[in-house]
Structure formats: structure tokens, C-alpha cells
Amino acid sequence: MVVELLAAGAATLSAGLVYVMSAARVVKQYERGVVFRLGRLHGNAREPGFTMVVPGVDRMRKVNMQIVTLPVPAQEGITRDNVTVRVDAVVYFKVVDAANAIVQVEDYRFAVSQMAQTSLRSIIGKSDLDDLL
Incomplete structure (x- = not known):
């Protein structure tokens, strides 16, 4: 029973890690990230730094501001x-x-x-x- 619980916890943790890794984006200092949620513009352009998007739902296009x-x-x-x-x-x-x-x-x-x-x-x-x- 304990082994099955540990296996289920490890599977959940690895699935969560994969989700976070696919959602993580980095916008460079000279860029802005424009996010589209299901084809519609979502909010303002993302500022430089770490940002998260919803995988499969959001698309982010980076624009060079130089x-x-x-x-x-x-x-x-x-x-x-x-x-x-x-x-x-x-x-x-x-x-x-x-x-x-x-x-x-x-x-x-x-x-x-x-x-x-x-x-x-x-x-x-x-x-x-x-x-x-």
C-alpha cells in the first residue's frame, strides 16, 4: 500500500513538473511577450523576466523592442x-x-x-x- 502511494505521488509530481516546464517562458530584457489565449489577445504585453502561460491554451509571441x-x-x-x-x-x-x-x-x-x-x-x-x- 505504501509503495503504491509513493509511486502515485512520484507520478503526480513528475506530471506537475512537466506541466510547469512547458508553461514556463523567459522574456529577455529587449523583448515583450504578446500572449494570445485561444486566439484572442490576453492582457498587456508581458514584461521582461520569467512568465507562465497555460500550455495548449496560450500562445506567446515575442517582439524585439530594439x-x-x-x-x-x-x-x-x-x-x-x-x-x-x-x-x-x-x-x-x-x-x-x-x-x-x-x-x-x-x-x-x-x-x-x-x-x-x-x-x-x-x-x-x-x-x-x-x-x-
């Missing part, structure tokens, strides 16, 4: 004075609201890249060659 350097591919355009130029650029951006970056935009990095390319082409078309140089 300044990101994103190269913009070279863009060809015609200036206002009809000169063809080729311009490449670099974009620096930082996520301010982690939940909105995940929920409001499908892929925020791609969106920033596309917006930068569009803006670069627009600026090329509105500028004279002297202004660009």
Missing part, C-alpha cells in the same frame, strides 16, 4: 527633371507597441520595408537631381 536596421533594396526612379537615378537606403525603426505590431499588421518588418521603398520612390519622383545629390 532599434532594427533594415536595408532597402536599390530603387530606380526618374527625378522631376527627367534624370534616371538609382538610390539605395537603410531604415532604422523601433517597435513602440508590441501588441499592435503583432495584431494590427500581418508582418510588421515586411510592411516597414514596403513603406520605405514606396516613400523612397515617391521622394525620388518629387526631387530634382541637384537636391538628391
